[in-house]
Amino acid sequence: MQLSELEIVRREKLAQLRAMGINPYPADLFPVNHTSKQIKQDFEEGKKVIIAGRLMSRRIQGKASFAELQDSTGRIQVYFNRDEICDGEDKTLYNEVYKKLLDIGDFIGIEGELFTTQVGEKTVMVKNFKLLSKALKPLPQPRVDADGKVHDAFTDPEQRYRQRYADLVVNPQVKEVFMKRTKLFNAMRTFFNEREYFEVETPILQPIAGGAAARPFITHHNSLDIPLYMRIANELYLKRLIVGGFDGVYEFSKNFRNEGMDRTHNPEFTAMEIYVSYKDYNWMMDFCEQLLEFCAMEVNGTTEATFGEHTINFKAPYARVTMADSIKHFTGFDITGKSEDELRAACIEMGITVDKTMGKGKLIDEIFGEKCEGNYIQPTFITDYPKEMSPLCKEHRDNPELTERFELMVCGKEIANAYSELNDPIDQRERFEAQLKLAEKGDDEATAFIDYDFLRALEYGMPPTSGMGIGMDRLIMYLTNNPSIQEVLFFPQMRPEKKTVAMSEDEKAVVKMLKTSNPMELNALKEASGLSNKKWDKTIKGLTKNKIAKVEKTEEGLFVSVI
């Protein structure tokens, strides 16, 4: 492994510590009794505390030094004074261990007393300290100046996502996002559990990946010798549980879709789906707006959230607009009662690209997506979607061409999708078959499998049920003002890192030549290697740098030899 100078220095310090009889990775418990936050909240002059954390900054001034210790709750200033730490003649603990052998990033434990400095900073006077874990790799070190400006910020997204551990250590605002993420999950659980809905778990490996239109990941089970799919949605399993007699079930579901990756799509993402029996989509709209208002309050302490240039307000109630009214409003075109041909003509007139595989539903969806969707900044329910594109949703009670479906739009994007669930098993079978036909026609969004077990479940009878899915990643993006999904996932999927080769092929070849004739005249070796000027330069520099070969100038000329 190629080590930087900084890393070598730290390893040397590690060896010195061991030579002094200090274990840089002690096994025993450290009796922490305060956090930095508790110290600041319940500050009491002279109070004895035991704290632990990472050393994050140091200002050494001879026999005294101020440092900052960072724990899970924040940072606290600590004061090291040589004569406080070393009461006898031996000043090694301060002069050597603290000043020379500790580094930024090391974990230390501190016993000390609270005091306030002359400039008013709440500080721990160190009476004793112990190295708890030595850090061998230097952390990025952003610092904030007096004006609140950040210098040397660790901002490169790639580095931050690949090394999220380092990102979390040095960027407190990143940690804040993930704390809010967990608060959101907790808030939803609380909201559902208070209503006695039941949290469940359903299979992630499924013989048929149903419940949504998406390309699944496929894997293989060895004992059964069958393909298995990683779930793209959990809808069909949760509805089986409603058939089984639960009144309300919900699941936070990791879903997997083998599609493109960009700032709003990760191959795995989290959805929440909830199904409640004896309800319809009108009830679910009320439920949804109450839920989101509650969640926004729990996460941010306010129903308002800033997202880019927009301020959105999650306070219930939200506007409700049918898809037909929305299209009429933004395009002047009334889709009601129109044939497929009329819709296609309207699309062309609006400049929307269409093709033969598009059915009525798809055409309407295109118009909505192109002309309407982006306009809904404040939370808005769009209701009554075309039947063709909603194969799991109950036909509208007033219009057989529509379904009882809504999506909640925020900042022009969908964050929730809900139905009065289709529970007529015969209708459901026909819808699946229609999807199959669409898929055969070439619509790659249509579902090409029929889940017969799900149909069997419906045949036993499912009570009227309303269900809703919420994209958790997208919601937390809105609540934390992050335009990228990678910012709200601890470990977003990344391309594998390139492996660095220890010695290149050219270098190996040159070393091999040198071994047969050592030393060798430089120009002769260059000639023999057959490398271009640039490549030769690179190769010989690589070898000398890694101390594999050396170049010596003698009376007779330049010679290269293997070390």
Next chain:
RNA sequence: GACCAGUUAGCUCAGUUGGUAGAGCACCUCCCUUUUAAGGAGGUGGUCCUGGGUUCGAGCCCCAGACUGGUCACCA
């Protein structure tokens, strides 16, 4: 997939017509007892993303590629 931008020290970034690779911070050495983005002095540190080309000479110019970010398209 298309277009735009980027890739130089551990971090953040400069880099002249193509002529010995730079700064600040970090790190190392020394001085400094209540400081605070970063006190003073001196030093170390480089695969200039990769490969090829042009050239006496390439971080810089040309070609090809990799990776990353952004915008759009696609996808829910």
